[in-house]
Amino acid sequence: MVGLDFSDNNFTGEIPLQISDIMGSIKVLNLSYNKLTGSIPPSFSKMLEIESLDLSHNNLSGFIPSQLTELTSLASFSVTYNNLSGKCPPRVAQFATFDEASYQGNTFLCCTFPLQPSKPLFTPPASDDQDDDDDDGGRGGFIDMESFYASSGVSFVMESRVFFT
Numbered sequence: 001m002v003g004l005d006f007s008d009n010n011f012t013g014e015i016p017l018q019i020s021d022i023m024g025s026i027k028v029l030n031l032s033y034n035k036l037t038g039s040i041p042p043s044f045s046k047m048l049e050i051e052s053l054d055l056s057h058n059n060l061s062g063f064i065p066s067q068l069t070e071l072t073s074l075a076s077f078s079v080t081y082n083n084l085s086g087k088c089p090p091r092v093a094q095f096a097t098f099d100e101a102s103y104q105g106n107t108f109l110c111c112t113f114p115l116q117p118s119k120p121l122f123t124p125p126a127s128d129d130q131d132d133d134d135d136d137g138g139r140g141g142f143i144d145m146e147s148f149y150a151s152s153g154v155s156f157v158m159e160s161r162v163f164f165t
Contacts, residue, residue, distance in 0.1 A: 003028025007054070014038030015060075020046040030054040032078070037061070040079070045070045052076040059083055064109075069095050081105035088112075 003026060011034040020043040023029065029047070032054045039062035040055065047053075050071055056078040063086035064079060074094040080101070085108035089095050103111050 002026070003030070003052070005030040006034070007031065008033040010034060011036055015041055017041050017043055020044055023047060025049050027073075028052040031058070032056040034058050039063070040065055040068075040084075042067045044068060047071065049073055054078045055082070056080040057082075061085070063087070064089050066090060069093050077102050079103060079106065083107075084109045086110065 004023070005028070007030045011031070014037055015031070020041065024047060026047060027049055029050060029052070033056070036055075036058040038060065040060060042065035044050075044053070045065065045067035048071065051073050053071075053074060054076070057080065060079070060082040061084065064084060066089045068074075068077075069089050069092050072093055075097075077095075077098050078101075080103065082105070084103075084106040088103060088109060088111035091112075100111060100113050103109055
């Protein structure tokens, strides 16, 4: 058997523990967009030929079994938008290739990923010295505080005159 796509079928309940015994030679298993509960069975590690495992958009809870790192053929893995918690599996073997996109939407899941050197944490805005049409005196668009206080004072006096008349 090559693969099974059971996505978006409104399946409920827990994933049967025997599923790996029945589907040991499966390459693709998609159980996404259902209403599955419970934990991810550690026995999934017996599906040694699996290349794609999608458990996203369910109500799975608990931790991700570290035994899944034994799945050396796994090229695609998603557990996004569940209720998983604890630590992510160690970043070894195939699991070293999965980034935060495989785990997002699990508020209490703790994963550590190396920073990508191509993505700086902060890039300051480029200053364009040639474009000085806004007459802000190089202050980056901030309000002239003297003008602000003067206009506030005039407004206060005008409102006071209306109120006390």
